[in-house]
Amino acid sequence: MPETVTLSVSRYRPEREAEPVFQDYEVPFRKDWVVLDALNYVKDRLDGTLSFRWSCRMGVCGSCGMMVNGQPKLTCSAFLADQPPGPIRVEPLRFFPVIRDLVVDLTDFLRKLKKVTPWIVREREQPLSEGEYRQTPEQLDAYKPFSMCINCMLCYAACPIYGLEPSFVGPAALALAQRYNLDSRDQGARERRERLTEPGGIWECTFVGECSEACPKNVDPAGAIQQYKVSSALAWVRMLLPRGGR
């Protein structure tokens, strides 16, 4: 097993360069190290100017998403030993504007997340006297996978449509919309549908499926969006029927 491995890291310092450049660092090759460990080694011992985000280092916060050898990964979960031999390329998360080095701007995602009203929408709040909103295990099962999203945005970095179409709301936001649509306590499906069937919504998706491949939490946003298409198409047909199919 080699002693060291080369990390080829994308650097972007707007105050001195117009385009990102790669800078190589030799880091120890430990079989229990992940790319995040190597990046922290660089920052602590080799080059304190390197900028990147991280937090929990255990795959639940969603902060450390970056491109590792061209694939969107949580750097806290990408083992050095799992990479093919040779230099390991580390770049900022694709399809987001780069602020500096490996740090990207997430404003677009946050704006789109708000657009899907990712909370329980009620026509009327149940008063306390009526007790809790009760839910069976089957009702929970209906939306649970879609609730596991940690907003890490690897799916956005994997989705070519998000890269090509700036108005596209994107996989995670739409999966979260479905999470609430399918929640038995929620009554906001219609208003979400009106907003998300406009241009930039679910119909931009062509089921490439890379979002679900990239997702570290098995949310399957691609499946969520296809199911959303089916339910929206059926709702559209019902609208055509007399009295809206009621």
Added chain:
Amino acid sequence: MSMSHTPYHPRWHRERISVWWWLGSARYARFVLRELTSVFVAFFALVTLAELRALGRGPEAHARFLELLSRPWMVGLNALALAFVAFHTVTWFNLAPRAMPVRVGGRRLPDALVAGANYAAWLFVSAAIAFFLLRR
């Protein structure tokens, strides 16, 4: 940091997506190949339409059409079309359970089972059609 600042900060770096983006990875390339199966689907729809019209015009017209179909380049083209159409079938059935999950008694059926049911239907339908066309 205010959310009302311009989304086009001049010093942020924005990648330009090349028109060859889909050659960037084997998975993207396979996706585009899947999408291109639709061209061969349309091709065969038109071949079927052409045969129908030849059939309607009489035995000579139909015989000429069959002769065209048996030319080596046409058989080659149809073989290529068959490969693409088969690829469409496989990708369609494999993805169907994710678009329409089947729930039985509150539990979701495994994707492989639903896909398998699609393949079974395909075998049945193909056998029925072959039976119809071959017994004459």
Added chain:
Amino acid sequence: MHRITPLLWLLFSAGGTVAALFYPVHLLLLGIAFPLGWLAAPGYDSLHALVAHPLVRLYLFVFISLPLFHWAHRFRYTLYDGLQLKHLTALIACLCYGSAALGTLAAAYALVRFAG
């Protein structure tokens, strides 16, 4: 245009299902096995009699038209996303769905005139 997107997607889905289920065997027989003589093709008279049946003509109408709309929808997105022809989006949509509509009309015409 975006108000009828659900309809276009439904046509795409229905067409894709028809193509997935029915096209492989038809293509194998009519495009390869019969021309190469691997299997005996039906003669002109029996084929004509088969197609003359109203249910068979209905089947053939669905067989041709729905997959054409499947192609139109999918190809439109392929041109839009793959070749990034954003500025031609309306033209592409018209050409794609328009050709599918033309093919559908041609199929309807050919099939309606078949009886006789």
